[in-house]
Amino acid sequence: MLVAPELGLLFNALPRPYLLLSPELVIEAVSDAYLAATLTLREDLVGQYLFDAFPDNPQAPEAQAVHNLHASLLQVLATGQPHEMAQQHYDVPDPDHPGQFIERHWQPLNAPVLNAHGTVVQLIHSVLDITAQVQGQAYLRASQAREQAARAEAEAQRQRFHEVLMQLPAYVAVYQGSDHIYQFVNPSYQSLFPHRSFLGRPFREGTPESVGLGVVALFDQVYQTGEPYYHHELGGWFDFKGNGQPEQVFLNLYLHPLRDAQGRIDGVLDFSYDVTEQVRARQQVEQLNQELETRVQGRTHELHEQQELLATVNQELLGTNQTLHISNQRLLRTNADLDTFVYTASHDLKSPITNLEGLLAVLRDTLPLDVQQQPLIGPLLGLLDNTVSRFRLTIDQLTELIRLQQTTAGPAQPVLLGPLVAAVQEDLAAEATAAQARLEVTIPDSLSVRFAPANLRSIVYNLLNNALKYRDPARPAQVWVRAERQPAAVVLTVQDNGLGLSESQQQRLFQAFQRLHTHVEGTGVGLYMIKRLIENAGATITVTSTLGVGSTFTVAFPA
Template sequence: MADTLFSSSEPAAGATPLPSPAEQLVQANHRLSVVNQELDVANEQLRVANEQLLVANNQLRVYNEEIRTQAADLQRAEEAVSQLNTELTLTNAGLLDTIADSLQATEFARAEAEAQRLRLHRLVAEVPAMIAVLTGPEHVVELANDHFRAMFGHRELVGQPFCQAVPELAGQPFFDQLDDVYRTGETYTGTDVPVTLDRRHSGQLEHLFATYIFQATRDGAGRIEGLLIFAYEVTEQVRARLEREAGARQRQLVTDALPVLIAYVDQAQRYQFNNQAYEEWFHQSPRALRGQYVREVVGEAAYAAAASYIARALAGERVDFEACMPYRDDLVKHIRTTYVPDVQQERVVGFYCLINDITEQVQARAEIERQQQQLHDLFMHAPGPIVILEGAAFHFTLVNPAYQQLFPGRDLLGKPLLDALPELADTPIPRLCRQVFETGEPYVAEELPLQLARREGNPLEEIYCTFTYQARRDAHGAIDGVVVFAYDVTGSVRARREVEAGRAQVQALNQHLVRTNGDLDAFVYTASHDLQGPINNLAGLLHALDQEFPISARSVLAAQILSLMHGSIERFRHTLLELSTTARLQAEAGQVSPAVSLASMVRDVLLDLALPIAKTNAEFIINVDECPPITLSEKNLRSVVYNLLSNAIKYGHPDRPPFVQVRCYHEQGSLVVSVQDNGLGLSEEQQKQLFQVFQRMHTHVEGTGMGLYLVKKILDTIGGSIRVESTVGCGSTFRAVFPI
């Protein structure tokens, strides 16, 4: 390198000129500086390597020391092993045969145990029950057959503690029971136990029932080492049993609540079931009656009456019959009975028995027949003509003598109306009969002119009759005919026509009319009075039926029939009362009446109407305190006020509560009581017929069409009047005019 740095050779011809010595010295110093830096780095690396080598040497010394120590230990161990080998050599000779025999026995025992384990596993897998084997105090699942795993949705069970594998059982009694069996060794049996389980391993809990056995398993020393679970799912059986028990309880509750006797009789004619109603009749509880023979319970006389029906039921025939059964001297019942055979696998094993006590119904039927006969006799002896036309063809089924006297030479009974009286075909009578038959609304035809022959074959003659047509209803409330009250007013009409011929004849005819009207009023009053008794008896009998058959025991049809019968009786009673009132008004004509306070009367009537007022939210504005007393009997004034105010409520508009204003004022020497409402209102045609007897403008509410007729008759009697102003849908104003 020194030769290179300090060479003074001349440069070759044409070569680059060499740097000057100073420049070469600078370059050489630079190179030397780089070499020194490289040497410093190399020295640092050598220093670090020396330090690492020093550490490695120290570790090597430590390892060598440990190796020497282990070598010494190994030498001592080899000496001990050598000594032990020497001792084993001395003993092995005597133990070789024993060890060989023991190994052979152990191998045989191991093979036998393995065979038994395989047989146990196969048996557990094939048994049609849920079986699992748990080990240890944590109840780790060692074995679970397919049925057990299926119960838990085939989730992973084996190798896990049972409480971790089936966490949804926490809070249920099973884990505590397992702990008790593992602790005590006493077997636990659970029967029909409810279980809440995620049996599909879907997160959806199900409610099941299971019967199971928890039994401890022991090792060769008799110590408890685990548990055996043997279980069946009994959900369907338990639910079926619970449903049967619930059904039996429900059946007993239902049958005990019914007011009829219900029983089950087996093929040997012994009671196997009775409801509570039997105890009231036979003074034995249903439990005591079970197993007893029918003959012993009901007595010989009653059994003799029912024996043939029982035999037919046990032969497989459904039997329905009514009979009077003498169970005891103090227990004789009219019964309606149904026997329904119980056929199982084509064999009659018994029959169901349903007994209705119809004693009161039979007695009521007899009483109704008696009263119907009494009513028939009353009609037949009535002084006014009465007929009953039955069915759509209007057959004459009752013709009283007074009616027959209108047609003394004609045979009417049993014939249709137009067959018996063909000349009526072109008159309004068939149409009026049809109208009443179809609508049920009564109709009065006053002084109807007819061309009739009083005797068959005679020429027609003009007669005048006033007819009242009333629908007749059967026991079910259905219209089955028309009752006709006829009054021959031919003489009255002719007399009225002959009034113009002379005052003497007028006076005579008026006297005749007074007598006729008196007779008619007397008949109406007598008939309405005499009919009150039968009607009250019918009402009492219906009340008894209501008491005997509570609402819960009635069929829909029976309830409807009872309701219709109540309504018919009340309407008949109300009609009789109004007819009686009409007759009384005629009798009171001309009598002097005291003055009555209108304000007091209005207050009393409003108290009577408190219930319908509250029901309809009706509002009344009363302005009659300044009204002077009215000269009229108290009951007649009450009838006027009550009919006007009650009609204002009864015929209210369905879209608004009734609003009624009552006031009084003087008008042309009379006192006017005005009742204004906001109800349904009346058309002009309806207003023309409003005050006629039996006329009803709105048929959707109960009524007879007598109320306003009575109001008009009362006012006419004292020389007053009543008028109405009305608009359909807006309301009406009634003005009752009282003379001062």
């Protein structure tokens, strides 16, 4: 049905979006508001089948807009009654990008136009654009979901961190306010004082022994300045069992300030762990060393007196020798006891250090990276890593020294020097390549020395490895290995153009745990070890070196 011109002008000017449709669903008139809402032109719509002009968006198949609108219009045609549709997701084509659609949400109302006989002759389709409202609600829901997820994640992280603190073998407590009121203690902390209650009490009341140690003042300092504080091996006496009999302990104490959401300091974190066994082990070693030194000095003095006495009283020779033998036996037993103690201490400490390393690995695997980088968590993890590394290094050094003390030489036999040096070169090929080093070996094919093969190989390996390791980064590394038979000895020399040593460094070179260059890994026992192997076999080792020029090690094996 054609629309009269004056009626068309009136329809076009309607303030809301309207379509006038024929019973065949062909567009007969369009309001200006509808054109604006759907980004279309009148000449592109009038005369078009409704669903050719506005097809479904293939990227939103769940909307089913065409199906729903078509069913509503058919219902109006069949019943002659208006039908208000539910909210519809019905995207419109993008005029600037053919084949693309722009998101739209509508509140549609379809009404019939009846003739005098009550027959539907036209349909009026009106819509209300609620896109902004729907998108706002969706954004609000998404925002609420994100907030809820963030809260859940934060709570999960807090719970995971709480579980880690609860399982740590260290003593952890959290205090609030300037009076340092206990807010949290983990089981390890509580197990120290099973008879005491802490939560809700000031630190000075929960642990009154700390007042005399000055720990309360340290809490005040951290709370007032906001600066963390670390105390190494803090010693004190505490009544752990509540029986009035205090026990001495040593703790590594770390205090960290806690801040509220506004960045104000509102509490202190107390992280400490027991190092009593380590401190006492070290003290016992020091005491044994002191006792040993005192005994040696005493025995030396006794020996001197006995030698003077022997010069004048030959008759007492047998008794004096017996006394000297007893003294030597005592010294040997003392050395053996010291070796046993150090070995036992280093062995027994490996298990707790391994447990701590495992817990640290679990902690790092469990906590997300952003949590590990938080101001509170990052320093704690770094502190644990550094402490465990120091313990591990100390234990490894003690173990290595005892192993060297107990090393015995195998049976001596003739060993060709050339093939042995070549085998060591192969083992150090990766290090030589990394150092871009040039090795020159000058050894007669038939030259051999009588020595324990494993010990001889250890000597050559250490000398070559040190020549590569302590190279001068300012110039290409060069190493010369030479050997020759002399009248009284077979002489092996290893010369390099590395960093070299000062005179004071050369005097300490063969002492245990002496690391003269700390920029590379090492325990400082390598040269101490090979010197013992060499001298135990009746050979000698010497060094000549110039700082900044290089070093030459010379080993003389008995011919």
